Amino acid sequence: xxxxxxxxxxxxxxxxxxxxxxxxxxxxxxxxxxxxxxxxxxxxxxxxxxxxxxxxxxxxxxxxxxxxxxxxxxxxxxxxxxxxxxxxxxxxxxxxxxxxxxxxxxxxxxxxxxxxxxxxxxxxxxxxxxxxxxxxxxxxxxxxxxxxxxxxxxxxxxxxxxxxxxxxxxxxxxxxxxxxxxxxxxxxxxxxxxxxxxxxxxxxxxxxxxxxxxxxxxxxxxxxxxxxxxxxxxxxxxxxxxxxxxxxxxxxxxxxxxxxxxxxxxxxxxxxxxxxxxxxxxxxxxxxxxxxxxxxxxxxxxxxxxxxxxxxxxxxxxxxxxxxxx
Numbered sequence: 001x002x003x004x005x006x007x008x009x010x011x012x013x014x015x016x017x018x019x020x021x022x023x024x025x026x027x028x029x030x031x032x033x034x035x036x037x038x039x040x041x042x043x044x045x046x047x048x049x050x051x052x053x054x055x056x057x058x059x060x061x062x063x064x065x066x067x068x069x070x071x072x073x074x075x076x077x078x079x080x081x082x083x084x085x086x087x088x089x090x091x092x093x094x095x096x097x098x099x100x101x102x103x104x105x106x107x108x109x110x111x112x113x114x115x116x117x118x119x120x121x122x123x124x125x126x127x128x129x130x131x132x133x134x135x136x137x138x139x140x141x142x143x144x145x146x147x148x149x150x151x152x153x154x155x156x157x158x159x160x161x162x163x164x165x166x167x168x169x170x171x172x173x174x175x176x177x178x179x180x181x182x183x184x185x186x187x188x189x190x191x192x193x194x195x196x197x198x199x200x201x202x203x204x205x206x207x208x209x210x211x212x213x214x215x216x217x218x219x220x221x222x223x224x225x226x227x228x229x230x231x232x233x234x235x236x237x238x239x240x241x242x243x244x245x246x247x248x249x250x251x252x253x254x255x256x257x258x259x260x261x262x263x264x265x266x267x268x269x270x271x272x273x274x275x276x277x278x279x280x281x282x283x284x285x286x287x288x289x290x291x292x293x294x295x296x297x298x299x300x301x302x303x304x305x306x307x308x309x310x311x312x313x314x315x316x317x318x319x320x321x322x323x324x325x326x
Contacts, residue, residue, distance in 0.1 A: 020067035027060040031084050032296075032321025039314040047085045048134070053319040055133045055286075055296055058084040059096050068102075075108075076100040097152075108160040117158060117170035117189035118213060119151045121202030124191075125217035125230020129249025129262030130282040134317065135298030137280025138247040138264035141315055143232065145266050145278040145304045147240060149204055149213045153177065153185050166194040172204075183208025196221035210237045226251040241270030256288045264302075276312070278304040292325045 030050025037043040051057030061079035068074055079096030082089055099112035126132040126139060134140060139148075153174035160170040172187040184207050191200035202215040212235040219228040227250055234243035249262035265279040280302030287295045297320040304313035 023064035025062055028325050029058050029084050030054045030056055030323040032319040034319025037316040048319055049083050049085050053134050054321045055131055055323050058082040072104040074102055107162045110158040113154045114156055114158055115152050116172040116187040118187040118202040118204035120189055121200040121215040121217045124200050124219055125247055127219050128226045128228035128251040130260045130284040135282040135284045135300040136262050137282045137300055137302050141302040142264040142266050142278045142280040143245050145268055145276045166192050241268050241275055243268050258286045260284045275307045295322050
């Protein structure tokens with residue numbers, strides 16, 4: 001009888017311990033077929049991996065949480081990016097994320113390779129601009145005319161504070177990315193979310209590129225439509241100059257269909273004179289087949305001109321595809 005009770009107690013304790021830990025395997029497959037036309041490269045009809053001509057890059061990931069007691073939890077995330085049209089794994093392994101940390105009443109601490117807090121502000125500015133995808137003009141040519149930011153860093157410490165009355169924020173610091181190089185990164189984010197509105201201000205200093213970024217982002221849910229907008233600046237060197245960039249977007253849900261449009265413009269000045277300017281427009285639609293699968297179609301165009309008005313880039317992308325999450 002005693003042995004039976006002891007066995008039951010051990011099983012109960014084991015079950016409780018297992019219940020306090022969880023590991024999730026998740027992923028995404030995204031492929032499309034379409035046409036891309038680029039200045040100097042002609043036109044090509046092809047299959048696109050999601051990140052280059054669809055909604056998002058395919059991935060396979062593992063994430064988990066362990067309850068350590070007293071409100072403290074350990075967490076980890078490993079995410080491998082995939083070229084689904086060939087089956088090849090993108091390099092480096094787990095380039096999407098490779099992190100672990102602790103979270104609790106104090107907030108969340110994440111160590112390893114992960115997104116900087118500044119990227120949260122940029123994501124908010126594009127949250128309703130053609131699904132923040134390959135069809136979003138700001139992140140696919142327009143903001144790159146002068147030099148765009150890095151979204152992830154290796155060797156990073158990231159802290160996210162707990163939301164207090166709608167106020168949220170965080171800090172990021174990445175140690176040297178290359179041995180012996182002065183290429184650290186620091187970033188800070190502060191925001192406010194209340195009901196349908198969300199505002200954020202982010203700053204990032206990338207010493208490796210001698211660039212500093214400042215992003216003001218906002219999003220608002222009107223019910224019948226969702227709006228997002230962002231104003232971004234890049235302060236570079238005397239040689240690379242400075243950027244002023246603007247993006248706006250709108251999502252309109254109609255039953256299982258979601259329609260979206262986005263516009264972006266940028267200007268780079270070197271020595272007080274315009275060295276390049278860019279603008280782009282995107283349109284897209286998704287159709288929800290289930291909680292995990294959707295069909296989509298998207299179109300994006302963007303142009304870049306130098307200071308003399310000579311066109312240096314002219315891209316047109318159109319694609320239709322399907323995305324499945326698991």
